[in-house]
Amino acid sequence: MPRGNGKTIAQNKKAGHDFTIEETFEAGIVLQGTEIKSIRNGRVNLKDSFARINNGEVFLHNLHISPYEQGNIYNHDPTRMRKLLLHRKQINQLIGQTQQKGYSLVPLKMYIKNGVAKVLIGLGRGKKKYDKREDLKRKQQKREIDRAIKDSLK
16 A cells, blocks of 8 residues: 655645545646646645546546746646546546445645655545544543653653
């Protein structure tokens, strides 16, 4: 399972709160014009973005890449739909899994690996409100336990 080891540009922290991620996939992304320069400058927002499968291809929607300042006429639409590059076997697997009720494709992280922009997408199931509350309780309890251990070691 790919972890996304490279220079991290952007992370979707809300995805872990809203979804239970069951599997991750590393995908390349088709860019145009000055988008890679904006990505290298860290001008990317993954919040509210999602992936969908259309005609056997995976597309990323609502990914915001800010226009490059020195780009003039070669700039791009910041929220255009971008194609993700995956192996056919992975796409077929995703088609089967996303047709099940409650599964979504969520971008988790964007990073640069070997000079190429990559997106880590996760196959996740949406959490219910009570699941989110349970996670928050668990995090709070862990924080309190860690604090108590730290205080006892002083």
